[in-house]
Amino acid sequence: MEPYKIQIIESIIAWSIFLISKLTLRYFVKLKILNSYFKNTEKNDILKLLNLLLVVIFVVIIVVIWSVKQENVLVVTSSLLTVFGVALFAEMSILSNITACLILFFQHPIKVGDTIAVTHEGKEIQGELTDITYFFVFIKTLNKGTLTIPNALLLKSSFLVIEKPLK
Structure with a gap:
């Protein structure tokens, strides 16, 4: 021992x-x-x-x-x-x-519930961030569809966090 x-x-x-x-x-x-x-x-x-x-x-x-x-x-x-x-x-x-x-x-300033506008390949897509998983973020778009974006692609894309108006 x-x-x-x-x-x-x-x-x-x-x-x-x-x-x-x-x-x-x-x-x-x-x-x-x-x-x-x-x-x-x-x-x-x-x-x-x-x-x-x-x-x-x-x-x-x-x-x-x-x-x-x-x-x-x-x-x-x-x-x-x-x-x-x-x-x-x-x-x-x-x-x-x-x-x-x-x-x-x-480290990122976005959170579930934020309204964001993502710019990818010259197109802007706006919607509410509904979920962040291991592989994808889910964004409910204005036309009520759900967009899934790979996390790595979201980090490479520019996006805007849209402030909600104060009530």
Whole structure:
């Protein structure tokens, strides 16, 4: 048992950091929900995505702690990060839409219920933003149709948030 004492202590520390990170992220996401008009389902989706990312990081750290050859772990990790990096920001990939969902959630000034006018390929489309999912935003247009736009495409397009008149 003695030779594994350091690995056990390091694993406990890694687990503690994982739990603290998870609770901290949950707090900040709940705070973001309170300060915006996002729905509870969006909060749960974002939390699932962030938890998945934390679990992947935790597994990599545990593998390193338990003496898998560091050269092998570094090669695999750097290769995966490169592939994910390209996939996260490649045009119209699934992962780029998920990344765009996170950006829309945390950093963008639009929220569910806003009336927006999106300009894409020279055409302006106006409507109410009704939902933001992992892959698409849904806009109820003036003619009562629903337009779906991939999240990554919305981030690349220019749009205007139309202020509602004060009552």
